[in-house]
Amino acid sequence: MKRKYDTDLTKEQWKAIKPRFKEKNGNYGKNAEIPRWKLINAVLYKLKTGCQWRMLPKDMPDWSAVWSFYRRCKLSGIWEVIMGDMVRESRLKAGRSPEPTYSLIDSRSVKTTSSSEAVGFDGGKKVKGHKRHIVTDIDGNLLAVRVHAANIHDTKGGCAVFLRAFWKYPSLRAACGDEGYKGTFVDFVKKLRLKCDISERIKPIFEILPKRWRVERTFAWMNNYRALSKDYDITVTSVETNIMIAHTHTLLRRCFPSTSKAKL
Numbered sequence: 001m002k003r004k005y006d007t008d009l010t011k012e013q014w015k016a017i018k019p020r021f022k023e024k025n026g027n028y029g030k031n032a033e034i035p036r037w038k039l040i041n042a043v044l045y046k047l048k049t050g051c052q053w054r055m056l057p058k059d060m061p062d063w064s065a066v067w068s069f070y071r072r073c074k075l076s077g078i079w080e081v082i083m084g085d086m087v088r089e090s091r092l093k094a095g096r097s098p099e100p101t102y103s104l105i106d107s108r109s110v111k112t113t114s115s116s117e118a119v120g121f122d123g124g125k126k127v128k129g130h131k132r133h134i135v136t137d138i139d140g141n142l143l144a145v146r147v148h149a150a151n152i153h154d155t156k157g158g159c160a161v162f163l164r165a166f167w168k169y170p171s172l173r174a175a176c177g178d179e180g181y182k183g184t185f186v187d188f189v190k191k192l193r194l195k196c197d198i199s200e201r202i203k204p205i206f207e208i209l210p211k212r213w214r215v216e217r218t219f220a221w222m223n224n225y226r227a228l229s230k231d232y233d234i235t236v237t238s239v240e241t242n243i244m245i246a247h248t249h250t251l252l253r254r255c256f257p258s259t260s261k262a263k264l
Contacts, residue, residue: 003258004059007044007249009037012256016089017082017248034061034069042066047246050226074241083244084168086251087141093255099171100137104215105158105181107133109150112231120149130231130239132219133157135165135175140214140221142247143169147236154180159188166192176211221250 003010014037021036042060046053053063060066073079088098109122112129121128131150135143144165148157158181166172174195177185182198189196199212222228225246231239 005041005045007048008041009044009252010256010258013252016252016256017085020078020082020085034065039066039069043070043245044249047225047227047242050229074237079241079244079248083142083248086248086255087137087143089255090141090251091137091139094139096139100143100169101171101173102138103143103162103165103172103175104136104138104211105134105162105175105177106215106219107131107154107157108219110230115234116231117234118149118236120151122150130236131157132243133161134215134218135161136215136218138211138214140218141251142218142244145240145243147231147239155182155184158185162189178212222246
């Protein structure tokens with residue numbers, strides 16, 4: 001079957017993540033009624049276009065089957081595992097070691113719908129909703145993400161997301177944040193016996209900060225997915241999962257670029 005939509009996986013991209021969907025990892029093996037790559041394509045289409053689950057095209061599997069697949073993978077942690085695989089693949093293709101040693105941290109406040117949980121008001125950005133906290137490596141590859149109420153300050157909210165990154169990547173030796181991370185976050189990182197760098201603007205004008213621009217680029221990648229324009233999901237775990245899937249798709253397209261409508 002040929003790729004119908006730009007979001008569809010190519011043969012090489014599916015081959016890279018297929019081992020994670022074996023029967024022992026969630027009953028997605030030979031007894032599955034719908035091919036797994038079809039379900040993944042539907043999930044990617046939903047994230048890219050921002051449509052509702054029930055509004056998936058009719059030539060895709062039934063929306064209830066796609067949503068159930070998405071949910072089972074979320075609960076089993078497969079999406080996060082696949083993202084970790086692609087981060088390592090991206091680092092290897094860039095000529096780096098598979099395990100990162102230096103990390104960048106930043107956050108963005110986004111609006112939510114009325115039914116969302118953990119909603120707060122960010123007084124600095126004048127945004128009511130969630131705050132997306134991410135940790136990336138020096139190339140902008142996503143190491144960890146945490147979504148919480150927007151009223152939690154960076155210097156406190158950054159501790160939890162950095163701890164997630166450190167659990168996943170014990171090879172980390174340093175973190176870099178902007179001036180908003182002075183204080184509690186710096187002390188927290190030092191308690192882990194790691195180095196913490198704070199990037200400060202020397203001039204009172206706009207300028208590109210060394211290293212820091214890469215984490216800003218990671219947020220820009222998220223803007224390519226309409227489902228992430230604001231947080232439509234009720235639970236923060238679903239928002240975190242959507243961010244991980246979107247980033248995985250971005251890395252798949254970078255590591256295994258497609259120049260033709262390859263068959264699966």
